[in-house]
Amino acid sequence: MKKVFLALAVAAMAFVGCSKDDDKTIDNLAEKIIGKWMEAEINGQPALTNDKTVTTFLSNTKATLSTSRTNFSETQVQWSAHLELDVNISGNKMTLTGHPDDNVTIVQKYSVTAIDDAQMSANFKHTRFLNGETISHKEQNNRYVKVTADYSDAVLGKWECTELTGIETYNDANARLEFYQDGTYNYWRKNGEGQWEAVTNREFQNYFVDGTLLATRWKNLGEEELREWWEIASIDDNEMQWTALRSAEGGTVVQTMKWVKVN
Numbered sequence: 001m002k003k004v005f006l007a008l009a010v011a012a013m014a015f016v017g018c019s020k021d022d023d024k025t026i027d028n029l030a031e032k033i034i035g036k037w038m039e040a041e042i043n044g045q046p047a048l049t050n051d052k053t054v055t056t057f058l059s060n061t062k063a064t065l066s067t068s069r070t071n072f073s074e075t076q077v078q079w080s081a082h083l084e085l086d087v088n089i090s091g092n093k094m095t096l097t098g099h100p101d102d103n104v105t106i107v108q109k110y111s112v113t114a115i116d117d118a119q120m121s122a123n124f125k126h127t128r129f130l131n132g133e134t135i136s137h138k139e140q141n142n143r144y145v146k147v148t149a150d151y152s153d154a155v156l157g158k159w160e161c162t163e164l165t166g167i168e169t170y171n172d173a174n175a176r177l178e179f180y181q182d183g184t185y186n187y188w189r190k191n192g193e194g195q196w197e198a199v200t201n202r203e204f205q206n207y208f209v210d211g212t213l214l215a216t217r218w219k220n221l222g223e224e225e226l227r228e229w230w231e232i233a234s235i236d237d238n239e240m241q242w243t244a245l246r247s248a249e250g251g252t253v254v255q256t257m258k259w260v261k262v263n
Contacts, residue, residue: 024113026092030060032115033094036147036211040119043140046252049229049244054147054210055096055108056082063087063096065108066210068217068227079217081183081208105129120144147211154235155179155209158188159259166255167246170228176262183208185216214242230257 026032036056039047053067063085069078085098085108096108111123121143128136158178161171176188176196185207187199203219209232217227230242238261246253 024092024111026112026115029092029094029112029115030089032117033057033089033120034059036150037120037144038147038211038213039142040145041143043142046245047142048247048252049213049231050246052213052229052231054213055085056210057087059087060089061087064210065096065098066208066213066215068208068215068229070227072225072227079206079215082210103131105132118146120146149232150209150211151214151232151235152209155214155232155240156181158262159240160262161257162260163258164256166253167248169246169255170226171257177259179207179209187218 034057036054038054039052041047042051050070053065055063055065057063064082065080065085066082067078067080072078080098080100083098083100085096088095088097092112094110094112096110098106100106105128107127107129109125109127112120113123114121121141123139124142125139126137127134156179158176161173161175164171164173174190178186178188180186183206185205187202187205188196189199191197201221203221205216205218207214207216212232214230214232215227216229217225219225230244233241233243233256235241240259240261242257242259244255246255
């Protein structure tokens with residue numbers, strides 16, 4: 001048993017990103033990186049669902065990024081669904097470059113310290129430029145998991161919430177959501193007479209699903225834009241389950257929602 005614990009400890013240590021190990025040799029990174037990757041840990045702590053993104057490496061030169069950031073503003077929307085990125089790989093280092101609009105450029109740099117078929121660790125740097133000037137920068141050590149499921153098509157249609165556990169955020173148990181192919185959705189609520197009514201006071205309602213990550217954003221008339229993030233745990237036999245790791249007083253809390261498809 002002690003040997004088993006030792007082996008597990010060694011495996012875990014291999015996937016702890018460290019900026020001092022930037023020049024570690026990674027064999028065949030261009031082949032191993034292909035697929036979808038989502039943050040599991042940030043600086044040694046479990047990644048909150050709100051902080052997760054999905055990067056899909058289509059080849060060793062092309063990738064896409066889906067992200068909805070918590071620190072958005074009117075001038076920094078930071079909402080990208082399947083944004084196209086150019087990829088450059090040299091040794092254990094990767095540089096991804098994309099253009100959300102004509103004035104903004106993002107550059108993401110990875111120094112990969114470990115990778116296999118299921119997870120990857122890297123020192124990660126993200127810089128955002130507006131007309132060539134740096135407007136934001138962050139650096140962190142991330143552990144990523146490879147996402148094999150993609151619920152982009154399975155989520156389409158109308159769903160009714162049947163159960164909510166954990167804290168309430170913007171969504172609650174009195175909800176129906178209808179997702180459309182064009183990246184928009186409708187929100188329905190049951191009125192006092194028990195009838196479902198579509199909410200009509202919104203300027204827009206957008207969403208994206210990339211792999212298992214679901215992000216929504218909306219704006220009520222005359223109010224500020226709001227956003228919410230979930231991870232789709234499963235869609236099976238017209239039933240869907242969401243989960244999210246949220247920040248809470250004194251630590252974190254797991255929130256879940258269950259849905260049934262409405263014909």
